[in-house]
Amino acid sequence: MLEDTDGDLFETIPDEVAPAPLIVHLIHQLGVGGLENGLVNLINHMPPERYRHAIVCLKESTSFHRRITRPGVEIISLNKREGKDWGHYLRLYQTLRRLRPQLIHTRNLGSIEGQLLAAVAGVKCRVHGEHGRDMADLHGRSLKYNLLRQMLRPLVGHFIAVSGDLQRWLVERIGAQPARVTHIGNGVDSLLFHPRLGPPAAVGPPGFLCENAFVVGSVGRMVDVKDFATLVRAFLLLLRAEPGPRTRLRLLIVGAGPCRADCIAMLQQAGAGALAWLPGERDDIAQLMRAMDLFVLPSLAEGSSNTILEAMASALPVVATAVGGNVDLVQAGWTGALVPPRSPELLAEAIARYYRTPDLGPRHGARARRQILAEHGLPAMAHAYLAVYDAMTAPRR
Known part of the structure; x- marks a missing residue:
């Protein structure tokens, strides 16, 4: 309660609390995989009051999304067709304009083109993560793929590498500035994954496990x-x-x-x-x-x-x-x-x-x-990502 100039008391109405900044995580597809598992663990263990999250899938989401325990995470599928689907670029641009995130986090080669669409859509804070390679480029030496990464490199505000090998590769081959590359290893739920207590559980079809297997x-x-x-x-x-x-x-x-x-x-x-x-x-x-x-x-x-x-x-x-x-x-x-x-x-x-x-x-x-x-605890991993997001979204002098 406050007192006005006439001495009367009146009740103040609190200002509406602004929602937490939104992060869009752009990935190829939300299904079973190490990258996707790491993303789900990150969202589940970040302080909910600090950032909101949305996952945009270039293709689609599967039942894997049920592992997300945090409420309010919007999941959007762009349903990109195989090969060159020019229409998905428009759908991604329209999605970013609708969501208006403060930060976008793309992951791996499959989604790095989203950095360009995000810049055009006005997303000022842009992070890109490298989580591993596939059969098309086992050692990260493809001229075509690396040229694409090098062309988009100026648009990326910060890189995150999940291994020391990927961190060195981003600096030495892609040309990222060392100060703009952070190595953050994956974390694991050490309560869910714990040592065997007593004899092993019976698994497999009848007769699969034998004594002293x-x-x-x-x-x-x-x-x-x-x-x-x-x-x-x-x-x-x-x-x-x-x-x-x-x-x-x-x-x-x-x-x-x-x-x-x-x-x-x-x-x-x-x-x-x-x-x-x-x-x-x-x-x-x-x-x-x-x-x-x-x-x-x-x-x-x-x-x-x-x-x-x-x-x-x-x-x-x-x-x-x-x-x-x-x-x-x-x-x-x-x-x-x-x-x-x-x-x-x-x-x-x-x-x-x-x-x-x-x-x-x-x-x-x-x-x-x-x-x-x-x-490799999950809280430590979430804290490391939080530090990068905070540094990117902090007001510039």
Whole structure:
């Protein structure tokens, strides 16, 4: 209550509170994947009063959006057709003009053209993230793709790289100023992904798990860049090495994609179909990881692998290929092992060391869990992104 000049009291009406600034996250598609998982984790763990969020998908959204627990996140699908769909540029421009975000965050090559549309639409704060590469450009050397990135580089206010490898590549090959590139690794929910307590849960079809089974596991999209065929070949090499492993060794690969059928066919042709379980896409990844004894990621390229982080949080030792951000996460000889890509023989040797040395896996897994708790919590990841967003949106003098 305030008093006016005549001494009367009157009630003040508070000014309407301005809504939090809006961030538009532009991605190719909202489906199962490491990039998408990282985006969902970020939105769920950022302080809700600081920023609002909208996700614009160049293609479409799937049921994966149900993992977003924060209310009020608008999800927009532009339904881009395969190939050159000039109409989607107009739809993106109109969407940005309607939303009027304070900041846009594009991710990977598939959405970087959105930087130009955002500039035309008047979005002054623009961030671009690099999360990894695909089969079309495993090592980031494509002249065509890099020329596009270099042309759009002046429009990007800040770059975010999920691995040290991508951070160096942005500076050395794309020409980004070091001060405008921040390395922010992915985070993991260490409460959801936790070590096995007691015996492993029963998973797979009847008869899949046997007494004292040693489960070699992996999780990911079954596409060429993940190279699960090399893991299958390594598994078959181990089975042929001696009769002992066949009685205990089991393979579990969780994920859907075009390569799944080929992997199943390879296992069946070798007479090992009953020793492996490839269930496709699942929602109980944390439980399935607690049934594994060793996690293996045979990728040809990686940014900062969410599945490696989840495995480490589950206290699993990790055998991974020495590519991209894998070398930042896996400490060879301490929390796991690193092998060259497309090397089934060396991959089989690395798996065999854990199979034949029962105390090695638990020891490396415990160290991996401690590393996650110290360096890869979701609050720390969200805070790092928040610092970039705050610096970009802060009023300029």
